C-alpha cells in the first residue's frame with residue numbers, strides 16, 4: 001500500500017513523477033505529493049487523489065526544471081488522510097517518501113526529542129526525514145541516510161532527496177522497490193507498472209539494500225554495506241496493458257481480458273495432447289510424487305481461488321488439501337504432515353499476510369511453491385519455486401483476471417501432480433485448454449443480462465450469495481466483489497447452511513444470488529433452498545447454464561464440466577458487481593478504504 005516514485009536524469013522530473021503516480025494510484029489514494037530538487041527542494045502535497053495534486057501544482061504555478069524528484073500516493077496507516085500527513089515529509093534539507101510501517105517510530109521519536117527534533121505530523125514516516133536531518137549535522141547525505149536506515153524497524157521502501165546532494169537515496173526492507181534503467185536516467189517505483197512507459201529493464205532491490213541513484217549511475221549496497229550486483233530483469237509488458245484502452249474502468253477491461261490471461265498462462269505449459277510441461281517444477285518430481293498434504297495459504301480473492309481449486313486438487317492428486325487465510329495462519333500453530341507441500345497464492349506477490357506464512361513454512365523445512373502474477377515480487381522470490389500466472393498487469397483493486405489465472409495454475413499443478421502419482425489425466429488437461437474459449441463465450445452471454453439485472457437490483461442494501469460444492473467458494477468470491485466496489489452488504493454462504501441461521505435474513509428486501517451448476521451432485525437440493533427463499537418472499541438471481549422457473553432473474557452461461565465451473569461461473573458474478581457499482585456511481589477502480597497491494601498486517 002502507498003506508491004512511491006522517483007526520477008533522476010536530464011529531463012523534467014515533474015511530468016514523469018505525475019505519470020508514475022497515476023499508475024501507482026491503485027496502491028493508495030487518500031493523499032499525494034511530490035518533491036523536486038534544484039538548488040532547493042520544492043514540495044507540493046495534498047489530501048485527495050492525483051488529480052487534486054495536479055490542480056494544486058497548476059494553481060501554485062510550480063514550473064521547475066528540476067530533473068530530480070520523488071513522489072508518493074498514500075494509503076493511510078498512521079495519521080488521518082490529511083494534507084499535513086501526506087508525503088513527502090520534509091525538514092530543512094531533506095524530503096522523503098515511504099511505503100510501509102516504521103514500527104519503532106515512538107522510540108526513535110523519543111531519541112530525536114532529546115536532540116531537539118520533533119514531529120509536525122501524525123505519521124510514523126516523518127521520523128525518517130527527521131533522523132536524516134539530524135545525522136546531516138555530522139555526515140554527508142548518503143551516510144546520514146544509511147545511519148537512519150540502520151535504526152529503522154518494520155517494513156519500508158524509502159526514497160529521499162536532500163539539498164546537499166544531487167542524487168536520490170533509496171532503501172528497501174519488506175516493501176517493494178524497483179529501479180527502472182533508462183538511457184542516462186533512472187527511475188524508481190513501487191512497481192513495474194509505473195515505469196513500463198519508460199523502460200523494460202528493471203532491477204528488483206533485495207531486502208536490506210540501500211542505493212544511490214544519480215542519473216544513469218546506480219550504486220547498490222547490500223545489508224552488510226558491500227557494493228552489490230543485482231541482476232537486470234527485462235519485463236515485456238506493453239504500455240497499453242497498463243492503460244484502460246478505451247474501457248471506462250480497468251475492472252471491465254480486466255474482466256474482458258480473462259480469456260487471454262488464462263490462454264497466456266496455459267498455452268506454453270499444456271501440449272495439445274494433454275502433456276504438461278511445468279519447467280518451474282523441474283527437479284521437484286520426487287517431492288511432488290510423495291506429497292501427502294497440500295497447504296494453500298492466500299488472502300481475499302486469491303484465497304477463494306485456492307478454495308475453488310481444492311476439490312479438484314484432491315480429486316486429481318488424491319492428496320488432502322487445506323486452504324488457509326494468511327492473516328490467521330501466521331499466528332496459528334499449524335501441524336504439517338510428513339510430506340507437506342506449501343502453496344502461496346498472490347496476485348501482487350507482496351501481500352504481507354501471505355508472505356509471512358510462506359517464510360514460516362520455509363523455516364519449517366517445508367517445500368514451497370508460489371503462484372504469483374507480479375514478476376520478481378517478494379512472494380515469487382521467497383518460495384522455492386514460483387509458477388507465474390501470465391495475466392499481465394492487474395490494476396483494478398477488485399481482482400478479476402488474477403482469479404481465473406490462479407485457477408489455471410492450480411489446475412495444472414493438480415494435473416501434473418496427478419500424473420506424477422501415476423494417473424492419466426490428459427483428457428482433463430485437454431479440457432483445460434478449452435477454458436479461454438468458454439470464458440469469452442461466457443462474457444458475451446452474460447454481459448448484457450448482468451448489466452440489466454444490476455440496474456434493476458442495485459437499490460437493495462443486502463444480499464445473500466449461495467452455492468454448494470464448487471459453487472460455494474464462487475458465492476464467497478461473488479459476495480466479496482459486490483462488497484468491495486458497490487459497498488452493498490453481501491454474505492456468501494453454503495446454500496445448505498441457510499436453515500442454520502441466515503434464512504432469518506430473507507425478506508422482500510434481501511435478494512439471493514444463487515450459483516448453481518445443473519450437473520452438481522446436489523442441484524436439486526440447491527433448488528429446494530431456492531423454494532425456501534421464495535416462500536419467505538425473497539428474490540432469486542440464478543447464475544447457471546440452465547434456467548429454472550423458480551428464479552426471478554437468470555444470468556445464463558454456457559455449459560461447462562462441473563469440475564471446471566470456477567472459470568466460467570465467476571464471470572457473471574464479477575460483471576454483476578461491476579454494473580451494480582457503476583449504477584451506484586462509485587469509483588470502481590479505487591474503492592474507498594482499499595488498496596491493491598496490502599503490504600502491511
Ligand code: M6R
Pocket residue numbers: 299300301302345346347348349350351354397398399400480481484594596597598
Ligand atoms: O495480491 P494478492 O492476491 O495477495 O491480494 C490478496 C487480496 O488482498 C486481494 O485479492 C483482495 O481481496 C482484492 N481486493 C479482491 O478483489
